[in-house]
Amino acid sequence: xxxxxxxxGVHKSFGSLHVLRGVDLDVRQGQVLVIVGPSGSGKSTLLRxxxxxxxxxxxxxxxxxxxxGYRQVGDRLHELPxxxxxxxxxxxxxxxxxxxxxxxxxxxxxxxxxxxxxxxxPRTEVxxxxxxxxxxxxxxDKADAYPRTLSGGQQQRVAIARALALEPKLLLFDEPTSALxxxxxxxxxxxxxxxxxxxxxxxxxTHEIGFAREVAxxxxxxxxxxxxELGPPAQLLDNPTHERTRAFLxxxx
Amino acid sequence: xxxxxxxxPVHQDAERPLEVVTARHPLRWLAAACVLxxxxxxxxxxxxxxxxEWDVVGxxxxxxxxxxxxxxxxxxxxxxIGLGFALGTVLALMRLSANRLLSSVAWGYVWLFRxxxxxxxxxxxxxxxxxxxxxxxxxxxxxxxxxxxxxDLIGPLTAAVLxxxxxxxxxxxxxxxxxxxxxxHGQREAAAALGLPPARRLFRxxxxxxxxxIVPNAGNEIIGLxxxxxxxxxxxxxxxxxxxxxxxxxxxxxxxxxxxxxxxYLILTTILSIVQHYVERFYGRxxx
Ligand SMILES: Nc1ncnc2c1ncn2[C@@H]1O[C@H](COP(=O)(O)OP(=O)(O)O)[C@@H](O)[C@H]1O
Ligand SMILES: [Mg+2]
Numbered sequence: 001x002x003x004x005x006x007x008x009g010v011h012k013s014f015g016s017l018h019v020l021r022g023v024d025l026d027v028r029q030g031q032v033l034v035i036v037g038p039s040g041s042g043k044s045t046l047l048r049x050x051x052x053x054x055x056x057x058x059x060x061x062x063x064x065x066x067x068x069g070y071r072q073v074g075d076r077l078h079e080l081p082x083x084x085x086x087x088x089x090x091x092x093x094x095x096x097x098x099x100x101x102x103x104x105x106x107x108x109x110x111x112x113x114x115x116x117x118x119x120x121x122p123r124t125e126v127x128x129x130x131x132x133x134x135x136x137x138x139x140x141d142k143a144d145a146y147p148r149t150l151s152g153g154q155q156q157r158v159a160i161a162r163a164l165a166l167e168p169k170l171l172l173f174d175e176p177t178s179a180l181x182x183x184x185x186x187x188x189x190x191x192x193x194x195x196x197x198x199x200x201x202x203x204x205x206t207h208e209i210g211f212a213r214e215v216a217x218x219x220x221x222x223x224x225x226x227x228x229e230l231g232p233p234a235q236l237l238d239n240p241t242h243e244r245t246r247a248f249l250x251x252x253x
Numbered sequence: 254x255x256x257x258x259x260x261x262p263v264h265q266d267a268e269r270p271l272e273v274v275t276a277r278h279p280l281r282w283l284a285a286a287c288v289l290x291x292x293x294x295x296x297x298x299x300x301x302x303x304x305x306e307w308d309v310v311g312x313x314x315x316x317x318x319x320x321x322x323x324x325x326x327x328x329x330x331x332x333x334i335g336l337g338f339a340l341g342t343v344l345a346l347m348r349l350s351a352n353r354l355l356s357s358v359a360w361g362y363v364w365l366f367r368x369x370x371x372x373x374x375x376x377x378x379x380x381x382x383x384x385x386x387x388x389x390x391x392x393x394x395x396x397x398x399x400x401x402x403x404x405d406l407i408g409p410l411t412a413a414v415l416x417x418x419x420x421x422x423x424x425x426x427x428x429x430x431x432x433x434x435x436x437x438h439g440q441r442e443a444a445a446a447l448g449l450p451p452a453r454r455l456f457r458x459x460x461x462x463x464x465x466x467i468v469p470n471a472g473n474e475i476i477g478l479x480x481x482x483x484x485x486x487x488x489x490x491x492x493x494x495x496x497x498x499x500x501x502x503x504x505x506x507x508x509x510x511x512x513x514x515x516x517x518y519l520i521l522t523t524i525l526s527i528v529q530h531y532v533e534r535f536y537g538r539x540x541x
Binding site: 051053082083086087089090092094096098100101102103104105106113114117118119146147148162163166 | 437439440442443444445446447448449450451453457458461462536538539540
């Protein structure tokens with residue numbers, strides 16, 4: 001099986017704050033990786049380097065064979081022009097904790113924006129795609145609504161559909177249910193589970209341990225800028241080898 | 254033990270819902286009456302005093318020379334605002350640029366053009382020929398490709414438009430910058446994560462949301478400039494204020510003609526306020 005995501009020795013600092021301290025990571029095609037870990041451990045930063053929203057200081061990030069943000073010539077990395085970076089990003093869908101839907105555009109326009117202007121696909125093709133995706137997340141009747149008129153759970157489902165509209169090879173979720181009222185968490189997790197069963201490669205940061213147990217192929221525990229431990233959910237969640245993992249899990253379980 | 258039944262003070266008829274009687278506000282009524290009296294006094298002062306010469310007002314309101322001057326006032330406003338906001342948007346983007354030179358130059362521009370009174374700037378452009386009798390385009394300190402006489406290039410109208418637009422750009426830059434900063438950072442991230450090209454991110458995602466903050470402030474600026482154009486009278490351009498002065502210097506009907514100008518400014522700003530209302534509603538879509 002081929003690697004969809006491959007991180008090697010990734011370092012990232014904000015000023016004097018060393019947030020990522022040499023992360024190695026492999027996610028194979030069709031796999032679901034869940035990342036857990038305490039707040040401030042660098043989970044979001046790691047996820048953001050995987051679609052080049054954050055540039056790495058050292059190390060390399062490859063997605064579907066593309067070296068993200070750079071072109072390798074000999075043993076030197078040349079920064080890619082922005083146009084190329086944007087093209088690489090269209091292979092990757094990102095779902096934010098705060099949804100970040102475009103409030104001045106309707107649900108349909110939110111979905112169609114990237115396929116039309118980033119991928120330059122014809123409208124005749126994108127319109128039915130948007131309809132199909134909205135049906136898939138159970139919001140076929142909300143195409144002409146503005147995001148503000150929807151519940152948090154519905155907004156996040158629209159955001160997932162918007163990410164899917166690029167027909168990406170990889171989906172990244174940064175705490176997709178953390179901004180939701182408890183009773184709305186289930187409907188969003190159901191959509192993500194459905195995608196996981198459909199064979200989409202994804203990395204999900206979440207505190208929902210039950211979700212991790214059910215859909216993850218592997219779970220990574222992150223602390224202080226490093227992946228401390230990684231393994232199948234049954235092993236990492238029930239039989240962690242590291243003391244720090246055990247301490248963290250005892251707090252969230 | 255049974256509790257003694259509480260006797261309701263009012264007999265409630267289950268069939269009939271209770272009626273609501275709104276409270277009376279005698280002081281509010283009194284205040285309204287006072288204001289009405291004052292308004293009546295003002296109206297009578299305007300109508301009964303023959304010095305206002307309403308017949309003269311009526312005679313000049315739509316006089317061709319006045320209408321032409323209104324059109325010039327409009328032209329100056331449109332050009333001043335249009336060019337001012339175009340340049341102001343460029344300055345705002347420069348100011349927010351990561352490049353230190355670009356952001357410093359934009360800062361310096363705003364500092365300079367906000368600090369010097371408009372009337373001085375206008376006279377400066379008007380008299381540019383004194384400073385640079387000829388203008389040329391070419392390599393700095395090197396040879397020139399084009400060469401113009403300043404007097405031919407910058408007549409009074411060009412000087413006025415230039416002065417108003419450059420002055421306006423300094424204010425527009427700050428308004429646009431404030432608008433851009435008011436847009437949630439998550440919007441930029443989402444647009445970038447979707448791979449939208451930079452121009453598309455700006456014009457489709459960020460600016461339309463910034464407009465919610467920009468439009469009310471821009472509305473103030475536009476209405477300010479409609480009246481502000483009256484300072485170009487010092488360059489003898491026949492805009493509204495200059496034109497009524499020309500007429501009353503000839504016929505001595507000062508108050509009537511000032512009233513003509515006031516009525517026109519009132520009409521123009523009223524139309525603009527109505528337009529602003531609809532523009533605000535457009536950019537507020539999807540909210541509330
Ligand atoms: N853009 C940034 N500038 C400065 N510091 C940042 C930035 N983004 C994240 N950080 C810091 O990096 C650390 C890790 O943050 P983050 O990756 O968001 O952690 P997590 O998602 O695990 O809670 C935190 O201390 C955070 O304050
Ligand atoms: Mg986070």
